[in-house]
Amino acid sequence: MSVVVLASGSGTLLQALIDHFHPAHHGPTQAPVRICGVGSDRECLALHRAEAAGIPTFVVPYLPGTTNRSEWNQHLRTALGRFAPDLVVSAGFMRILGPEVLADYAGRIINTHPALLPAFPGAHAVADALDYGVKVTGSTVHLIDAGVDTGPILAQRAVPVYETDRVDVLHERIKTVERELLVHTLQAIAEHGITLDGRKARIPDNVTKPSR
Incomplete structure (x- = not known):
């Protein structure tokens, strides 16, 4: 199962997933969960944790008071679409996902x-x-x-x-x-x-x- 993780902070939840599901612990074809990407709304430690594990990262910046929420959700939707994940995991992600994202991943965001x-x-x-x-x-x-x-x-x-x-x-x-x-x-x-x-x-x- 392919997963994109969204995080905004230190990434301790992400690290727990990396530690448990990293191919080194299961073999490249045996891990039940493959973290195919990690995204954030800002630069944060979670991205560095992902990069250290060799996981692709992306940032869709959100600036309170200036960012248009609908446009931001469209950009996030596009970024997620590049990975085509089976599941999206919000792990300490400090943004509310809008209908633009929910429409594509209904029942598949936890x-x-x-x-x-x-x-x-x-x-x-x-x-x-x-x-x-x-x-x-x-x-x-x-x-x-x-x-x-x-x-x-x-x-x-x-x-x-x-x-x-x-x-x-x-x-x-x-x-x-x-x-x-x-x-x-x-x-x-x-x-x-x-x-x-x-x-x-x-x-x-x-x-x-x-x-x-």
Whole structure:
């Protein structure tokens, strides 16, 4: 399964995918997931991680306040089309994808979110969970639709919240789980595909727990 990863930051999720699916670990024809490209809306460490692994990269710059969102999505659509991926993975990508992109990849774009959706959608999920006083939060892998963190859920894993937690401490604990969950969800999709029944998404014979 060919995948393009979109990222905007340090690329730790991307690195987890590279580490797990790199051909060196599987052989060039045996890896279930092939990262064929990595894109961003800015120069960032994620691009350097990709380049270090020999993965092609691209940037579609987005300048808040000056970039036309529809035109930007068209440019992103064109860039993705050059790779013709089976799946697009938004891994810490800080842009909302518009209908121009969603039309080409309906049901084939997945995202990670640092909360147990539908609770605490949006960019401040970790802080919102702490402010609300929940005792458990977690990580969600879901399909992207036209809303914000509203797409069908593929996999979730819980993370405890402690009384002494700060946002940064809790977020790091979630990220550890998030990396494992994304890797194993992608592997399950590559092996079994996704079935959709309305809002319910299912990976047949889904195995989203780390292998022993």
